Amino acid sequence: MRGIHLEKPYDVKLIEKDMPVPKEGEALIKVKSAGICGSDIAAFRGSNPLVSYPRMLGHEIAGEVISIPANPSGIKPGDKVVVDPYLYCGQCYPCSQNRTNCCEQLQVLGVHVDGGMVDYLCHPANMLVKIPDELPWDIACMAEPLTIALHGLHRAHVQAGEHVAIIGAGTIGMLTAQAALYYGAIPILIDIVQGRLDKAQSMGMPHTINPQQEDVERAIVALTKGRRCEAVIEASGANASVRLTLDVASHAGRVVFTGWPKQETSLPTDMITRKELDVFGSRTSVGEFEEAIQLISRGDVDVRLLLTELISMEQAAAAIEQIERNPANYLKVNVLL
Helix, strand or coil: CEEEEEEECCEEEEEECCCCCCCCCEEEEEEEEEEECHHHHHHHHCCCCCCCCCEECCCEEEEEEEECCCCCCCCCCCCEEEECCEECCCCCHHHHCCCHHHCCCCEEECCCECCCCECEEEEEHHHEEECCCCCCHHHHCCHHHHHHHHHHHHHCCCCCCCEEEEECCCHHHHHHHHHHHHCCCEEEEECCCHHHHHHHHHCCCCEEECCCCCCHHHHHHHHCCCCCEEEEEECCCCHHHHHHHHHHEEEEEEEEECCCCCCCCCCCHHHHHHHCCEEEECCCCCCCHHHHHHHHHHCCCCHHHHEEEEECHHHHHHHHHHHHHCHHHCCEEEEEC
């Protein structure tokens, strides 16, 4: 079979390898679509410290079940599924609290273990989620990034009518904004790439702010009539953006860190105390796949609006190189197998 193989940073290619053989409890999946994620690009450039090499890439995966052991979910051969790519131990404290997304031994496909940008994938049968037959393959794999957005919103306890500052208008930020609108909240997207903000406006986002063109804090004070934002979600991973979250959060507001900064960020804890902010980390997702699939299937979140390009497996390695060189030109690229 074919697969996208990252030998080391800046060395990615399409290779042929042996078909996998399912172990006990595993299903065999014919992969139909796979998304290229920002973490794949970070792995390619060698800036993701969690990635080990060599590695088969891919954790945004949708496919058809070829074989599967008996399972409580009733998934059977021929069913369309998406893959929950977050492998957990089931024994540590977070797992005992059903917070398997922050398992002490968490392994993510395409990061810690080989991923699913391959023709065939073996995966635990209990970590597959059935999708409707009518859900097209080209967008089915986008359920996974939507779960990341939903988890951030859930961590922030976003309510209808609240202003939600979303820093970073990449895929996760855009999906977060769409889902926030669905929840009845008022998203404010913040990014230094004007093209992404223009895209957001064309998608119906009510407010966008470019920090290179206006003062973010002043703009948010004006938009919220002085209150600032009840919820702030940082989805860029930039240190300056992490610091900005405290300035734009309201008193008694909630701040969620979804992005992964490369270095520590110095934060004024006196501001956290004075405003009595709730500050949350948000890693991957847990239990959000069903909701994500429903939102995509009903069109409540239109993931197709984010699809920059649909490519073949043969084009994937070159696409990864191009995205790394020109990230502002791409929002979401999916591989159709």
